Amino acid sequence: MSNNIWWGEFTFDEQQEKKCWSVGERAILIKRKATEWNIWNIENQEEDHEILLSDGENFNVENNAVIGRFLEKASSDKIKVFPKLADRPVIARPSSPLTILAGEKVQLFISTPIWFYAETFPSGKCLVDLPFWRPSDSWFGSSTIDGQLCYAKYTSAKTKLEELDLHPHRATTAIMVINSHDKALIINRINVPVNYLHLYGDDKNQLWTSGITIEIENESADVELIVEKSISAELSPLKSISAPRESSEHGKLIRRISNLFG
Structure with missing residues (x-):
């Protein structure tokens, strides 16, 4: 993939045409007026292309209603755009079941969709918070009572960095699964709490x-999930882009195993 960067601070003149962020035929367009911002959201089927920044002249907005008019007494001349992770957990479903044998430790790489987020600058008022492609809704848990509403997405779940098929509109999470149990762990689906991740x-x-990091230790129904504070040496150096949508005390989450793996 190229070194194309589509996030950061962007300056708008009042007379300037729209700015457009697109992936193939899917596009988000923003236009500044004296006292408001106009947003267009043009959806299409998922495509694996670079995220491009343009003036949007290739997109006809006349047939697409403005999805948002955001009013200010006087619009600022700048906005800040950056990617965000999903606003709730994502259920990753590998193409085939994974079996982690007893006593084994395996690192998985799971990719999940990203959201396009834009806010006024420097006031930080949200203008846009949209996925490039919205995953389907899915309930994950042991019952209709014990569980949570998530997004669902198929993924390849690779075990080696060099095997990863990277996409510009997705983010990759390294998940260390430690099976300290005396039984094999079979994973058909995995609940990735991306709303707690940087x-x-x-x-x-x-x-x-x-x-x-997730460790399965005994017959307990509860599992401690740890959000790592440091980045793997394999991936560094990395630059921080956006903070988690939700925070967790000490970076630890307690989950029922039935709400993590399926």
Whole structure:
């Protein structure tokens, strides 16, 4: 992939045409007026292209209603744009079941969709918070009562960095699964709490998240999930891009195993 960077601070003149962020035929357009911002959201089927910044002249907005008019007494001349992780956990479903044998430790790499986020600068008022492609809704848990509403997305779940198929509109999470149990752990689905993770970018502007460690120790129904504070040496140096949508005390989350793996 190229070194194309599409986030940062952007300056708008009142008379300037729109700015457009697009992936193939999918586009988000923003235009500044004296007392408001106009937003267009043009959706299409998912495509694996670079995220491009343009004036949007290739997109006809006349047939697409403005999805948002954001009013200010006087609009600022700058906005800040950056990627964010999903606003709730993402259920990753590998293409085939994974079996982690008893006593084994395995690192998985899971990719999840990113959101386009834009806010006024320097006031920090949100204008846009949209996924490039919205995953389907999915309930994950042991019952209709014990569980949570998530997003669902198929993923390859690679075990080696060199095997990763990186995409500009997705972020990759390194998940260390330690099976200290005396039984094999079979994973058909895994609940990735991306709303608790930091987002980083590398020197090629590929997106990565904080790492996660999960250890299965005994017959307990509860599992401690640790959000790593440091980044793997394999991935550094990385630059911080956006903070988690939710915070966790000491970087630890307690989850029922049935709410993590399926």
